Amino acid sequence: MPFREKNGIPYYYFSSLDFPELTQAAFTRRGGVSPAPWGTLNLGGAVGDAPERVAENRQRAFRAVGHSFDSMYAVWQVHSAKVVQVTAPLTSPENILKADAMVTDKVGVSLFMRFADCVPVLFYDPIHAAIGLAHAGWQGTVRKVATATVEAMQEYYGTKPEDILTGIGPSIGPDHYEVGPDVIAEVECAFPDDASALLFSRDGAVKLDLWKANQLALEQAGVTQVEIAGICTACHVEDWFSHRAENGRTGRFGALIGLV
Numbered sequence: 001m002p003f004r005e006k007n008g009i010p011y012y013y014f015s016s017l018d019f020p021e022l023t024q025a026a027f028t029r030r031g032g033v034s035p036a037p038w039g040t041l042n043l044g045g046a047v048g049d050a051p052e053r054v055a056e057n058r059q060r061a062f063r064a065v066g067h068s069f070d071s072m073y074a075v076w077q078v079h080s081a082k083v084v085q086v087t088a089p090l091t092s093p094e095n096i097l098k099a100d101a102m103v104t105d106k107v108g109v110s111l112f113m114r115f116a117d118c119v120p121v122l123f124y125d126p127i128h129a130a131i132g133l134a135h136a137g138w139q140g141t142v143r144k145v146a147t148a149t150v151e152a153m154q155e156y157y158g159t160k161p162e163d164i165l166t167g168i169g170p171s172i173g174p175d176h177y178e179v180g181p182d183v184i185a186e187v188e189c190a191f192p193d194d195a196s197a198l199l200f201s202r203d204g205a206v207k208l209d210l211w212k213a214n215q216l217a218l219e220q221a222g223v224t225q226v227e228i229a230g231i232c233t234a235c236h237v238e239d240w241f242s243h244r245a246e247n248g249r250t251g252r253f254g255a256l257i258g259l260v
């Protein structure tokens with residue numbers, strides 16, 4: 001597994017996105033100050049943890065990858081397919097926008113999101129030096145937030161989809177993601193030709209492969225380079241927060257991407 005560690009903060013990175021001019025990380029839950037059920041590196045501000053602990057954890061995470069916390073840009077994640085074009089760090093929490101993807105070509109801006117089972121998708125166009133980060137739970141997946149991010153990079157930076165390197169980060173795996181009739185219907189509607197490859201029956205339940213669904217959404221947008229971390233958060237709650245495996249009482253780990 002490709003992990004790095006600094007100051008006691010381990011983080012996963014994608015081998016195919018490993019460039020000196022790019023910082024990218026999926027932080028684990030290790031190395032922070034929060035007690036159970038947020039133990040320990042909870043980066044989520046809306047899960048009941050104390051704000052001062054979340055602030056300390058975020059400082060630690062950013063410091064581990066050599067980025068100033070002042071470089072952060074974040075959105076209020078609402079399971080949409082809305083993409084924000086980012087030109088500068090977030091100046092005040094009051095200015096936060098509701099969206100589920102961000103793109104930028106600015107050096108010194110750290111795109112940052114929080115996760116506990118939903119899929120982090122990272123984007124890098126090395127030709128135009130543009131990046132993106134998306135949050136795809138089942139809703140963002142069927143709304144094709146991954147596709148919308150590719151389209152935003154095409155529109156704003158002249159990116160060619162075939163040049164984009166993408167990474168699908170740690171998130172709930174197909175073995176653990178049981179879904180009900182409503183979700184099944186939405187997946188069949190969003191992926192009419194591929195639903196049978198994304199939904200499968202096991203142990204008397206129907207399960208959804210969010211990794212493959214996001215890979216398909218990327219490929220439908222013309223992306224050819226997709227690296228899947230293949231790490232299931234629900235299988236590894238010692239390393240990752242899992243909303244499903246921990247019955248909603250848990251924290252959020254962070255994903256970050258930034259040009260340096």
Ligand SMILES: [Zn+2]
Pocket residue numbers: 172173175176232233234235236
């Ligand atoms: Zn699993």
